[in-house]
Amino acid sequence: SQQGEEDPQALSIQEGENATMNCSYKTSINNLQWYRQNSGRGLVHLILIRSNEREKHSGRLRVTLDTSKKSSSLLITASRAADTASYFCATITQGGSEKLVFGKGTKLTVNP
Amino acid sequence: DTAVSQTPKYLVTQMGNDKSIKCEQNLGHDTMYWYKQDSKKFLKIMFSYNNKELIINETVPNRFSPKSPDKAHLNLHINSLELGDSAVYFCASSQDLPSGTWDEQFFGPGTRLTVL
Numbered sequence: 571s572q573q574g575e576e577d578p579q580a581l582s583i584q585e586g587e588n589a590t591m592n593c594s595y596k597t598s599i600n601n602l603q604w605y606r607q608n609s610g611r612g613l614v615h616l617i618l619i620r621s622n623e624r625e626k627h628s629g630r631l632r633v634t635l636d637t638s639k640k641s642s643s644l645l646i647t648a649s650r651a652a653d654t655a656s657y658f659c660a661t662i663t664q665g666g667s668e669k670l671v672f673g674k675g676t677k678l679t680v681n682p
Numbered sequence: 683d684t685a686v687s688q689t690p691k692y693l694v695t696q697m698g699n700d701k702s703i704k705c706e707q708n709l710g711h712d713t714m715y716w717y718k719q720d721s722k723k724f725l726k727i728m729f730s731y732n733n734k735e736l737i738i739n740e741t742v743p744n745r746f747s748p749k750s751p752d753k754a755h756l757n758l759h760i761n762s763l764e765l766g767d768s769a770v771y772f773c774a775s776s777q778d779l780p781s782g783t784w785d786e787q788f789f790g791p792g793t794r795l796t797v798l
Contacts, residue, residue: 612791613787672724
């Protein structure tokens with residue numbers, strides 16, 4: 571069954587603005603990962619945050635994790651047209667089978 | 683130097699046919715996966731193999747049969763194709779880590795299957 575739910579489903583912003591995407595999940599997790607998918611392409615791993623971490627940075631990406639609220643957010647700062655893609659959160663459930671369960675994704679459009 | 687490759691990229695076929703999709707990874711990973719992405723972009727795991735052994739089989743019809751001749755290859759054979767099998771199929775791989783930890787997965791470019 572689906573674990574993560576991204577919010578919003580679609581987001582359209584101007585180049586240079588920040589983009590924030592949220593992910594909520596249902597059960598306890600081992601880690602949470604964010605992936606990007608460009609149109610017609612495979613998924614690319616962006617960042618992994620473990621259940622004992624609260625925040626992680628990678629370049630223009632910032633991920634937060636709140637295990638008490640079972641939610642995570644992905645912030646992309648100073649967005650570029652090349653950031654246009656779908657963004658998925660995925661979780662590894664704690665104590666469960668070792669599989670990555672994906673949300674439905676947020677479609678981000680960055681207008682030049 | 684492609685990390686995870688799949689063939690073919692596109693596959694158009696008639697209902698009832700049998701088809702195969704091939705996947706290879708040159709990352710030296712121990713675990714490989716097959717995912718199905720439907721028309722609404724929802725991505726769901728189908729199978730995973732670790733060192734050629736089936737680890738996960740997610741209630742997939744037995745018309746779908748994965749085969750792993752070695753740990754660098756995981757092929758997907760589909761018998762008696764149905765309209766509902768139309769989707770994009772992604773292969774992925776990951777490196778084994780100490781028990782209780784999991785790493786990122788590397789995805790192939792996908793195979794778009796259209797069943798007419």
